[in-house]
Amino acid sequence: MSTDTFQPIASRPPPESQLGWKAWVRRSFFDGWGNTALTVFTLIALLLVVPPLVQWAVIYAIPDADNDACRAAHGIGACWGVVAEKGRLILFGRFPYEEQWRASLASLALVVLLVLSCLRALWRPALVVAWIGVLSLFFVLMRGGVFGLSPVETARWGGLPLTLLLSTVSLVLAFPLSILLALGRQSHLPAIRTLCVLFIELVRGVPLISVLFMASFILPLFMPQGTTIDVLARVLIGMTLFAAAYLAEVIRGGLQAVPKGQLEAAQSLGLSYWQTQRMIVLPQALRLVVPAMVNTFIGVFKDTSLVTIVSLYDLTGAVQLALGDADWRKFFLEGQLFVAALYFVACFAMSRYSVWLEQHLNTGTRRQ
């Protein structure tokens, strides 16, 4: 009898031709006629587009705020000096010049808090307190009138602080509202369900701009006689209602993903409706939709640019305002590109964060 035991032979390495960067280049760029043609075509297109672009944006660009040099280089090189010249107007809009340290401090506080809120280690009740504190600080700094700060009316708020304010505050206010709407939409009570469905579908069926027009033209008519409502508050109300409808649909997705057995288990424990929602359903549902909520936040952040049309000067509006003067009118594109880059950095970071969250947040429930 043979005493041989099974000895696996080590697997052979792949052939030489499949290894190394040469093989990778061949595989991804030159395997077959079609792919080779595609590569060549793309390279030619890039060669036609990229060098002129680099010439314009880098080589012949004017980095200083020198209007004469910029005019001379117009059409040949970019005038990044416009950012240096008009930067503060773009970032802070019509906020009084000597008080702009307040606006920058307020924005900084809000940005730091937003970044900190992204860290999962800090997701605890103290964060809510921090939000309340920072938002109060933000309003105190921007509005003034206390602690010896000179008052600044909301109509003069603008630029980055306004964009941050509109997107965060409308979402913070929309969040509880959207939970109620999402629960209402899932409710067994027909009247409540119908009302929630009507609100959500109505708001989602019309463009944000019409909601903003409504907020700025019709909302003042709703006020009791003799009272007026601040334009910023009106726009905030409009944005909040709009964000709430979209967020409610996101949360509904989470609610529907919670297994029915969880509800039945809660009922058999004798929990009431609100106890069930608060302790069993919502924690699971919200956890599932955090990435989607980050995406909604990106959407709202981009949508704040629309307040320009109802004459508030957020980042998009402030750059229009800043480049209105005749000397720098020609370098509108450079200013716009600067603001676009700001938006891009913020939104891109948030979307990466959302992808990261998706991969790390719900690992417990996902099948591996």
Place this chain on the structure above:
Amino acid sequence: MVQQPDSLSVSSRPPPKQRVWSWRSQAFRGTVYQIVALAVLLAAAAYLLHNTFANMRMRGIQSGFSFILQPAGFGIGESLLPFDSSNSYLYAYVVALSNTLRVALLGIVLATVLGTVIGIGRLSRNALVSTLCGAYVEITRNVPLLLQLFIWYFILTESLPPIEEAWQANGFFFSKNGLQFPLPVAELGAHLSTLGGTALGLVAAWWYARQARLRRESTGAMWPVWWPSVALVVGLTVLGWMAGGMHTEWDIPERTELNVVGGGSVTPEYLTVLLGLTIYTAGYIAEVVRAGIQSVPYGQHEAAASLGLSRAQELRLVLLPQALRVIIPPITSQYLNLTKNSSLAVAVGYPDLVSISSTSLNQTGRAIECIALVMACYLTMSLLTSAFMNFYNARARLKDR
């Protein structure tokens, strides 16, 4: 003797008596909650309406839709339908709606084409192509549409040559004043004849495809469907054109001293909105298409290959039907978004619904009516689009037995 089992002999307990009514029943509480909610809502609405009427009385604002038939008194920069300031507000809204649809429908078609190409490009094994397509998606999706529109508008109105030095190719003129292009000379009979041919071709192609399917189902023999259908449509269109007298006359724009005359033309505003919406939405559609294609398991490709299907058959019979199921619902919401986003046209001065409505609002002062009209138009468009896409989705869905 076997006793016949009496079917009624099993004595079942009578059903538990329905509790008549209780203060503490869920049904009662539910009713109370709903009544309270409705009452609060009605009270709030009544309060707001009261305020509104009081405010309107105080400011002397008139209400009602009586203005709608009065002459508008303003012109509309560009439209398919003829319009002048003596036409009514109602007609102004119709023209505005046609302008919105003109940009939204073409935008949907172009964004779908571009988005599909880029979405497939992102999955290319060619690293150059997939990186470029990825960069396109990230850049377009992470910059606000309004800002993109401003940038395109600036480029189209400031960096292009003036109309005297317009770029010219094959009868197309491209300048600061927009795009001028050749148009077939209007000849109603000839156009109708051509269109009739196309319609006939579509019907014939549908009938042929149906026959092919019936034959395949009964005998298993495969008839080619794609090429004969295209041939039927094209052939019958050409026949219709020939029957209509073979009109080949084109109205080609020509350069004069200071201008370009003739042909069709679109303004830079229209081009801006179309370009901006297409490029922005294509980024989103690319992601939808990519996700749809990736959702089809690789085993499906292997199974199709082992059945001996050609690459084209595999795409048409195996991959696309499964990918479309995943693609259609999100792409519908992208179409809806594009239509709603076309309202940003107001920012560059394209006379769309929102723009005409805010002009009317400024002239008549009837804010509620004008905004309600705009919302009603968009809501109708949204509902119609989602109804159509639901119908299409129902056809593409997995057929449950």
